[in-house]
Amino acid sequence: MTDTAQQLPALDEYVDMPKLLQITGHTFPSQDSLKWFIRQHRDDLADAGAVINITGRLRFHPGRFQQAAVEICRRVAKKSA
Numbered sequence: 001m002t003d004t005a006q007q008l009p010a011l012d013e014y015v016d017m018p019k020l021l022q023i024t025g026h027t028f029p030s031q032d033s034l035k036w037f038i039r040q041h042r043d044d045l046a047d048a049g050a051v052i053n054i055t056g057r058l059r060f061h062p063g064r065f066q067q068a069a070v071e072i073c074r075r076v077a078k079k080s081a
Contacts, residue, residue: 008049014059023062027069041072 015023021034028034038045038058045051048068052059 009061009064011054014052014054014061016057016059020060020062020065024066024069037069041068044068044072 017031017034021028021031024034028037038051042051045065045068048064048071050061050064050068052061
C-alpha cells in the first residue's frame, strides 16, 4: 500500500449516497444534483479519499467529501472568474 492509502479513514467511516445526501442536502438538494457533481469530479473526489468503490458500489467519507467539494468549487470559481 502507498502512503496515501495508509492515511485513509477506516472503512466503517464511509457511507452510502442516501446518507451523504442527508449530510450535504444544504448544498446538493437532490440526489440527481449530487450524482452530477460526483460524475463531473469523480477523479478529484477519489484522489481526496472522499469516494471509494466497494464491489461496484460507491461509498463516501462525509468529511473528506465536503472538504474536496469546497476545493473543487474553489478551483471552478477561479477558472470562471
